[in-house]
Amino acid sequence: MPSSFKMENMPFSxxxxxxxxxxxxxxxxxxxxxxxxxxxxxxxxxxxxxILKGQVGESDVVVSDDEEDRHEHVFVHYTNxxxxxxxxxxxxxxxxxxxxxxxTICHILPTKTLLDLSASNSRFxxxxxxxxxxxxxxxxxxxGDQDMAExxxxxxxxxxxxxxxxxxEGTTIYEAxxxxxxxxxxxxxxxxxxxxxxxxxxxxxxxxxxNKLELTSDVAEIASYRLISxxxxxxxxxxLITMTQQHIERVVVMDDNQLAGVVELTDVLSYFSSHSHVIxxxxxxxxxxxxxxxxxxxxxxxxxxxxxxxxxxxxxxDLIAAMNGRVIAKLFDLxxxxxxxxxxCLVVMGSEGRGEQVIKTDQDNALIYRDGLIWPEMQExxxxxxxTLISFGFPKCPGDIMVSxxxxxxxxxxxxxxxxxxxxxxxxxAQMNLAIAVDAHPVAGNxxxxxxSRNWFLRHLQDNDVxxxxxxxxxxxxxTPLTFFGNLKEKGExxxxxxxxxxxxxxxxxxxxxxxxxxxxxxxxxxxxVELGQMKEEHGREMAEALALFIQTRxxxxxxxxxxxxxxxxxxxxxxxxxxxDKMERDLLRDGLHIVKGFKKHLSLRYHLxx
Numbered sequence: 330m331p332s333s334f335k336m337e338n339m340p341f342s343x344x345x346x347x348x349x350x351x352x353x354x355x356x357x358x359x360x361x362x363x364x365x366x367x368x369x370x371x372x373x374x375x376x377x378x379x380i381l382k383g384q385v386g387e388s389d390v391v392v393s394d395d396e397e398d399r400h401e402h403v404f405v406h407y408t409n410x411x412x413x414x415x416x417x418x419x420x421x422x423x424x425x426x427x428x429x430x431x432x433t434i435c436h437i438l439p440t441k442t443l444l445d446l447s448a449s450n451s452r453f454x455x456x457x458x459x460x461x462x463x464x465x466x467x468x469x470x471x472x473g474d475q476d477m478a479e480x481x482x483x484x485x486x487x488x489x490x491x492x493x494x495x496x497x498e499g500t501t502i503y504e505a506x507x508x509x510x511x512x513x514x515x516x517x518x519x520x521x522x523x524x525x526x527x528x529x530x531x532x533x534x535x536x537x538x539x540n541k542l543e544l545t546s547d548v549a550e551i552a553s554y555r556l557i558s559x560x561x562x563x564x565x566x567x568x569l570i571t572m573t574q575q576h577i578e579r580v581v582v583m584d585d586n587q588l589a590g591v592v593e594l595t596d597v598l599s600y601f602s603s604h605s606h607v608i609x610x611x612x613x614x615x616x617x618x619x620x621x622x623x624x625x626x627x628x629x630x631x632x633x634x635x636x637x638x639x640x641x642x643x644x645x646x647d648l649i650a651a652m653n654g655r656v657i658a659k660l661f662d663l664x665x666x667x668x669x670x671x672x673x674c675l676v677v678m679g680s681e682g683r684g685e686q687v688i689k690t691d692q693d694n695a696l697i698y699r700d701g702l703i704w705p706e707m708q709e710x711x712x713x714x715x716x717t718l719i720s721f722g723f724p725k726c727p728g729d730i731m732v733s734x735x736x737x738x739x740x741x742x743x744x745x746x747x748x749x750x751x752x753x754x755x756x757x758x759a760q761m762n763l764a765i766a767v768d769a770h771p772v773a774g775n776x777x778x779x780x781x782s783r784n785w786f787l788r789h790l791q792d793n794d795v796x797x798x799x800x801x802x803x804x805x806x807x808x809t810p811l812t813f814f815g816n817l818k819e820k821g822e823x824x825x826x827x828x829x830x831x832x833x834x835x836x837x838x839x840x841x842x843x844x845x846x847x848x849x850x851x852x853x854x855x856x857x858x859v860e861l862g863q864m865k866e867e868h869g870r871e872m873a874e875a876l877a878l879f880i881q882t883r884x885x886x887x888x889x890x891x892x893x894x895x896x897x898x899x900x901x902x903x904x905x906x907x908x909x910x911d912k913m914e915r916d917l918l919r920d921g922l923h924i925v926k927g928f929k930k931h932l933s934l935r936y937h938l939x940x
Contacts, residue, residue, distance in 0.1 A: 339913045340456035355442040361429040368427040376439040379412045383433025388426045405815035486561035490590035493518045503544040519552040526552025558583045574651040612655045625656045625721040636888045642881035650684035661773035673698040674778040682768035684850045688887045692723040693730045695737040697778045745782045755799040768849045787845045801936040804836040809926045826903035829879040875921035
């Protein structure tokens, strides 16, 4: 019978050949009739049970208040190739009952062998932590493109930090230029007191040729002291995202407030060949709408490359959000007259505002303008903006939440009043519009207009428990797509947005509003809630991992459907086809949905939503 044991299933595939032989040699087999107890609460387990055939329910005895009614409450069902009992075996005692629902045959891995293998193989041991984050990390390392996996795990300190060329205040432009030439450097750091400033080759050229400065001028006078920094233990991919967002080609590395060096864009790109920065340069250099059109359509190939190479969803979202933001901001610059730009602010909302849209499914945007602004061509210009954005591949919003709709073009006074009105009604369409609007993120124009309205609204909501209770209720609107016994359906389809993504996003959105967290990205909101002590660190980590899992699983299937479609459009962007998931993916999806189910219970208690 050991030959029937499938070593290719996780976590047994983590074992090397010698360890797999050790496992096979120790396997036992058990036969159980329907209704027979394999393991009872309080018992010392024989080991880990792996089902070869049949079905087992994990349950607990529920006793009524008057102690007259006692019945088994089943938490989850285990079927062919599932395992159970590892947690109990490691801890020495079962806390639940495991009862055969039908005639069942199980392989039994003895506890001693389990502990021996865990001691010799740390990743095998880690898998039995039963945490979603541990399992997904191991799966990511096991599957996918290994070169990409190595890149994703590469840190800045892994050989890409350049030793900084430092000069002191008082060094002349001529002397700094000679030093840069001698050291083959294209930038220099100037130390002025306790601060560092950066001077690039372009800065030197501008100073001498454009500004006509003398070669004996102090190089400290032309340095930029607003440096973008990172740490040596941060990931290279984060450095790439930072450079993309900030439109720069180098970042300074600071560890414990001490200068460690400089990271150049060229060094990062040598690790990563997605051509993302090439697209970024094309966006920045676009002089016409036609130029920008070509650059914007290059993003589709970048998305496919990121997904194909197994880049984690959160990294992909950050990079694509930065790129999309640059496209939208550049289009704004090309269409909106320069003299009007200081008086208006363009915001993106919904998943775009949160920076969580990878495949472009729709566009949600609005324009806030200064009270009293006279601009007769405003709506005509906004209509052109929306039409052009649609031609760039940003689909029209089904709910018409776009600047081409005058309802989403408002003065700052009308915008803040609209937010207030929605918060008072806080149901139906008003609640949906408010949820979209509070995720707003400014991308072009005068950001201060947006910040003024946002800060007023946050003060307006202060200590309004009735509002938060009504607002949070939407998180419970959709059922968690698990069977009565806590499993996934065997086949068919699952709406992962309704069942998994939305409850997390909206629940976290509610908590973030309550505690005046300015971040709009759900992952960053979770981190902020943990930092404020409003969420346990472990809970926050599992929530973030579950959300990333849902987005990643959806993204893979979206890309496949787009490739298979004739028009390059995914008609069912939130659908997960369960038949296309392997056993490991199904298990992870089930674990993630259980986390959602627990979070919804937490929201019910926190905001008194019972009944």
